[in-house]
Amino acid sequence: METAADAITKQLTQRFPDVPLTFPPACFVTMGGEFLWFDAARRRLRVRFPVKPEFANPMGFMQGGLIVGAIDNTVGPLTFLVAPPSVTTQMNTSYIRPITPDLTHFEVEAVVTEQTRRLLFVDAVVYAGDKQLAQARASCTVMEPPATGA
Secondary structure (H helix, E strand, C coil): CCCHHHHHHHHHHHHCCCCCCCCCCHHHHHCCCEEEEEECCCCEEEEEEECCHHHECCCCCECHHHHHHHHHHHHHHHHHHHCCCEEEEEEEEEECCCCCCCCCEEEEEEEEEEECCCEEEEEEEEEECCEEEEEEEEEEEECCCCCCCC
């Protein structure tokens, strides 16, 4: 039986068959990401990430840059599921609570809040259970397709 993660990966792979893209990307795999669900109608994606000792800062909490990496590893696939290929051009993150070493995993849920022809705006929340740990707002710019022939 196909898992949600397999189905989402298949959707990503099939969306742009003529563009050389790798799904899931190496950064997603390295962080141990797992697609949980995608709601196309609501333009939402939820991804789970493990809390690993090698992700800890000197105080033992998950390092903030890696939390942002997990957020971007959720925002990126979401935008690819709902629009042409894009890149994150800005992300503002607020940390609410630390990701502590007693947690085994956390989840990131992202939603496209607005879209123009060239821009997507995405809000994301980091959760451990029902507790918010961080939130972010990102903007992504749709890339021009590569020129063909010359």
